[in-house]
Amino acid sequence: MLSRALADYMEIAPEVAGALKTGGPVVALESTIITHGMPFPANVETALAVEAQVREAGAIPATIAVIGGLVHVGLGPERLAELAQMHHVMKLSRADLAFALSSGRPGSTTVAATMMSAALAGIEVFATGGIGGVHRGAETSFDISADLAELGRTNVITVCAGAKAILDLDKTLEVLETNGVPVVGYATDAFPAFWSRASHLPCPLRLDSAAEIASLWHTRRALGQDGGVLVANPVPEADEIPAGDMENHIAQAVAEAEAAGVRGKDVTPNLLKRILELTDGASLATNIALVKNNARLAAEIAVALAG
Numbered sequence: 280m281l282s283r284a285l286a287d288y289m290e291i292a293p294e295v296a297g298a299l300k301t302g303g304p305v306v307a308l309e310s311t312i313i314t315h316g317m318p319f320p321a322n323v324e325t326a327l328a329v330e331a332q333v334r335e336a337g338a339i340p341a342t343i344a345v346i347g348g349l350v351h352v353g354l355g356p357e358r359l360a361e362l363a364q365m366h367h368v369m370k371l372s373r374a375d376l377a378f379a380l381s382s383g384r385p386g387s388t389t390v391a392a393t394m395m396s397a398a399l400a401g402i403e404v405f406a407t408g409g410i411g412g413v414h415r416g417a418e419t420s421f422d423i424s425a426d427l428a429e430l431g432r433t434n435v436i437t438v439c440a441g442a443k444a445i446l447d448l449d450k451t452l453e454v455l456e457t458n459g460v461p462v463v464g465y466a467t468d469a470f471p472a473f474w475s476r477a478s479h480l481p482c483p484l485r486l487d488s489a490a491e492i493a494s495l496w497h498t499r500r501a502l503g504q505d506g507g508v509l510v511a512n513p514v515p516e517a518d519e520i521p522a523g524d525m526e527n528h529i530a531q532a533v534a535e536a537e538a539a540g541v542r543g544k545d546v547t548p549n550l551l552k553r554i555l556e557l558t559d560g561a562s563l564a565t566n567i568a569l570v571k572n573n574a575r576l577a578a579e580i581a582v583a584l585a586g
Contacts (some may be wrong), residue, residue, distance in 0.1 A: 281400075286395045288380050291400055292353025295341045304338035304581035306574065307352075307397035307405040307435070309386035313344075313359065314368040317563060323363045326355055327356065329574045333406070336578030343370060343396045345379045345386035345446030352400045362387070366560050369467050370544055372425045372444050394437065394507065403496070403584060404436045406571045406577035409473040410509065412442040412451030414546060419563065422546065423454065430507045436496055438510045439575040440569040441471030441478065445529050445550045446523075448478050455509065456483070461499075465512040465576060475522035476513040488574065493583035510564035512576050518568035520561055528557040 281289055291299070298305050300526030308329060313322045330340035337491070341353040344362050352360065364384070369379050369386035373395060379386035390398060390410050397405050411424025424446075442451045452470065454463055464470065472478035486492050492510060499508065513519075532553040541549045554562045572586060 280565075285399060288348070288401060289350045289352060289396070292341070292351070292355060295339055295353035295400075298339040299408045302585055304578065304585040305402050305404070306333045306338050306577045306581050307393055307400075307402045308333070308340055308342040308574065309390060309393040309405075309407050310342055310344040310354075310362060311370055311389050312408065312570065313342075313363050314365065314387040315370055316551075316566070319363050320463060323360050324406055325542055325570070326363070327484065328567075329406075329570055330356050332571045332574040333578040334543070336575050336582065338578035338581040340574075341386050341400070343393050344377070345384070345388070347385075348383045350376075350380065350396050350399075352402070353397060371466055373429060374425065379400065390426040394429050394435045395432045397435050398433050399529050403434070403437070404577050404581040406510070406570070406574040407441065408566055408573065409441055409443040410437065410439050411547065412446040413454055415445070415447045415448060416537075417450060418540075422543070427451065427458060427460075428455045430460045431507055432506055434500075434505060434507065435511060436492065436577075436580060438512055438573045438580065440473050440514050440573060441511045442473065442474040443547065444474060444478070444525055445521070445533065445547070445554070448472065448480055451478060452484045460506075460509055462509045462511060463495070465492075465510055467511070467513050469513075471511050471513040472522055472525070473569070474514065474520045474525050474562055474564055476516060476519045478522065489579035489583040493582050493586075497545075498585060500512070507563050510576070510580070512569075512571040514565060518565050520558065520565055528554050528562075531557060
């Protein structure tokens, strides 16, 4: 049950609230893929397909977004469609979540803001596409995603396909280690590279079942360890784009963005849009496939935790 103060800022959908009350499995889902990931109506269709993966695996989906001064935990088809067609939607992280609530601005949640909201609602498992991380050239730009710090302090299991390959994956893993975040490869020894099943980097840890991941989580909680666990789940083999091909596209997109002076929160959407063009749409198809794959694994973990 939400505290009186929190209830002024958060609305949990009845289906989600019912599952949480009885200890049932729930999976949090972010909303930036709806507002900043693809055009309407593909964004709604993808969001509903991702939720369907969660349901098929036995859990309740809880897509999270800020609408009308409230964090909505669980949107439903009508509100999903409403969000998908909104204009000037903020892309929310830790720094601006409260601003959107206090000002009444609509906002979609990134990894960090979704983790924060999920933890406040009592949800322990979250599925996304790929986390943010350390951007290439961060030694001069200092551009490091708030996702990494959030993973170090917020008690949520995050299932992803690794970090987005547009980032500096070596430095991203180093910062995760510094923040004390266990990075677990799901049935893989290699750290996934979002569109590709494997990067050149090893995954620090490996587990091969949802039950093992749930056991790790219970052990961390018993020891009083705060912070999240990052589960790196490779994109299905049939849907991946080879890492070598992707690196060529990424290098071109990064060079063009730097020449255009793109900075801050605009970097990731700019690069993803350009990579979509360079891959003739293949990157989006892979993105959709990996998000569905992550949602299903997250649901399996949530079921194992509830069991």
